[in-house]
Structures are given as structure tokens and as C-alpha cells.
Amino acid sequence: MAISPALPAQRAPARWQDFVQLLKPRVMSLVVFTAITGLVCSGQSIHPVLAAVAILCIAVGAGASGALNMWYDADIDAKMRRTRARPVAAGRVQGADALALGVVLSLFSIMLLGMTTNWLAAGLLAFTILFYAVVYTMWLKRSTPQNIVIGGLAGALPPVIGWAAATGTVPFNAWLLCAIIFMWTPPHFWALSLYTSEDYEKAGVPMMPVTAGAASTRRQILIYSLLFVPLCIVPAFTGLGGVSYLVVAAAGGLVFLLLAWRVFRSQAGDKVGERNDDGLYDVKATSRDARNLFAFSILYLTLLFATLLAERVFKLPGLGGLT
Amino acid sequence: MTESVTEPDLAEETALAPDETVRLSREEYLAHFEAKRGRNIALALGLAAFMVIVFVVTIVRLGANVPSA
Numbered sequence: 001m002a003i004s005p006a007l008p009a010q011r012a013p014a015r016w017q018d019f020v021q022l023l024k025p026r027v028m029s030l031v032v033f034t035a036i037t038g039l040v041c042s043g044q045s046i047h048p049v050l051a052a053v054a055i056l057c058i059a060v061g062a063g064a065s066g067a068l069n070m071w072y073d074a075d076i077d078a079k080m081r082r083t084r085a086r087p088v089a090a091g092r093v094q095g096a097d098a099l100a101l102g103v104v105l106s107l108f109s110i111m112l113l114g115m116t117t118n119w120l121a122a123g124l125l126a127f128t129i130l131f132y133a134v135v136y137t138m139w140l141k142r143s144t145p146q147n148i149v150i151g152g153l154a155g156a157l158p159p160v161i162g163w164a165a166a167t168g169t170v171p172f173n174a175w176l177l178c179a180i181i182f183m184w185t186p187p188h189f190w191a192l193s194l195y196t197s198e199d200y201e202k203a204g205v206p207m208m209p210v211t212a213g214a215a216s217t218r219r220q221i222l223i224y225s226l227l228f229v230p231l232c233i234v235p236a237f238t239g240l241g242g243v244s245y246l247v248v249a250a251a252g253g254l255v256f257l258l259l260a261w262r263v264f265r266s267q268a269g270d271k272v273g274e275r276n277d278d279g280l281y282d283v284k285a286t287s288r289d290a291r292n293l294f295a296f297s298i299l300y301l302t303l304l305f306a307t308l309l310a311e312r313v314f315k316l317p318g319l320g321g322l323t
Numbered sequence: 324m325t326e327s328v329t330e331p332d333l334a335e336e337t338a339l340a341p342d343e344t345v346r347l348s349r350e351e352y353l354a355h356f357e358a359k360r361g362r363n364i365a366l367a368l369g370l371a372a373f374m375v376i377v378f379v380v381t382i383v384r385l386g387a388n389v390p391s392a
Contacts, residue, residue: 013358016365049383053376108373116380 018087023063031062037305038159042166054165057113067102068133080199121165145211152185173240183228191294194269195287214269225260229253259293
């Protein structure tokens, strides 16, 4: 197995916590949240034990693809401030161990999900893991600035898997949840990459600000935002979301568009070294608009899905529609 | 305490020849021992949890196919 010269020699012994870090727990929590939303919004009653195991399988599958990503991208991760402390990049876990963990957990999660719920859900989980690990990580990420646009499909599929686990089908509304996350990904990641492009450039990752420049990225953020916000309103008219959802989606959407407009008018990404050392949100004045959009995008997506969940759980009134 | 390093991958990552050895200090040995024990316990708990999950899922799915009396 080829190991990048950028990797440091292994020094500290690998602890079990390092293997947990390989599973990207923060990403996993978002996957769990969106998968639960898909499962609950399906409206199909499912045994709570089977529902819990289904969500666990989706979470473990997401974690497995994270481990495969860290195995393959260790050379890139070691060059970027945001990722250089990851277990493989930092030399705490060997690449072969991360690969083994990723493969074993992938097989276990797919197999268990198939046996627990249905093979459509298991097939979708297998596709998601393969798409993230092979199509995104091994191919798109290093070859095209459209990497996160196309690769975003992997992050958008968990609600579809949750829906399929509960019902054995994937109707329009399930794909609508997928489409919302898919369209959310470009403005979210490009806002972040505007003030971290220095890292991506150093690592040789063709993120949009690196290849097309900051001005083009800001324009594309605005275009994607103009497509994304109306899409967020649609569930209110297909029976998926209710009145509360419509209010949250519309009000939050306006704020999202305002922030995207500010990014478009700003000079975010024009200079290098826009990010300070204190975490992901500490940036210089010129990149504050991009930082604000990045932070709000997380809040907005969370609010949208939380509202959908709350409406189902508390049976809040809807506007009628497809379901 | 001396630990043999023979696996090609490990040798490549640590820049050691396959027949070279690493001499660990007592503190390093203890750290490796503790880390290995932690990993083994975590693996055992994971496997036990998997067994329990498979058992419970089997019971639930079987129960769904048993007509109520």
C-alpha cells in the first residue's frame, strides 16, 4: 500500500477514542438527525427497536465511509489545518487499520440494515457508502471543482434511507428531502472554502475558489442560494411540511438569501490568510459574510428538519398535498 | 522491552527496515499496553452489542409473524 511521504511516522499508540474519531462523530450526528426525519416523516409505523437499529445502521454506515475517507485522504488531511489532527493524518492510526475498520463496518451495517428492515434501504446505504468513498473521495475530490456539488449526494441520501427503512419505498417527498440537502451543500461548503481556500490550494484540492477564483465562487453561491431557498418552500405544498414549516422555511430562507447576497457583494476569499487560528469561525473582517453564511446554513438546515420532525411528532396542522 | 516490527506496511510507515526493532521505554510500553487493552475492551463491547442487536431483532421480527392468541 502506498503511503504518502507527508504522513508522520506512528508514535503514540492508537487508543479506542482514535477509532471513534475515524467515524467522524459530528457528521454522523447530522446523518442520524436527517435519517430520523426521513423515517418519521414517512408516516409508517415501525417497531421502535427496528427503527432504532435502522438509524444505528445508517449512522455506522456513515461512520464507515468517514473512516474510508480518512484512510484515502490522509495525505491531503495532513496538509490542511482543519484536518491535520485527524487520526490517520496525525499518525495515531495506521492507514490499513482505518481501511479495515471502514470495510468491516460497511459490511456489518449494510447486512444488518437489510435483515432488520428491507433490502431497498440496505442497497441505498451501500450506494451511499460507495458513492462517498469511491466516487467522491477517490475521484471527484481531487479532479474537479464540482466535487462537493456531485459528492453532496452522499450527504443528502440519509433521509431517503430512513424513509425506505420504514416503508420499503422512496416516494417524491423522500427525494424532496434529499434535494434540499443536495442544493444546500454547495453554498454551505463554498462559503467555508472562501476563507479556507489557502489550505485547499496547499493540499492540491481543486475547490471552487482555488480553480475559478473567489468572485466566481461568490456568484455561484448566490445562484445556488436562489435555487435552494424556493426548493425549501416546496414541502409545505406536497404534504410533507405544514404551516410551521412554511413559516420557518420562508423566514429562514429570506435570511439565507440576504446573507448570500452579502457574500456576493463582499470581498471574501480575495485575499489569502483570512482565517485566524481559533477554530472554524474566527475569521478576518473581509470574510465575516462568508463565515456568517456558513454558520447560518447549518442552523437553517437544522431548523427545517427539526420543524418537519416537530410537526409529525406533535401532529401540527398541514396545508394538504401529496401525502 | 523490545518489540519486533516485521510487517512491510508498518516498516514503511515508521521508516524502519523489516528486520529492525524498536526499543520502548517503560512509560512507552505502559502507554502501548493501556491503549491495546482499551482497544480490546472496546472491540469486545462492540461485538457483544452486535450479538444482542441481532438477537433482539430476530425476536422482534419473529414476533411480528406470530399470530396473537
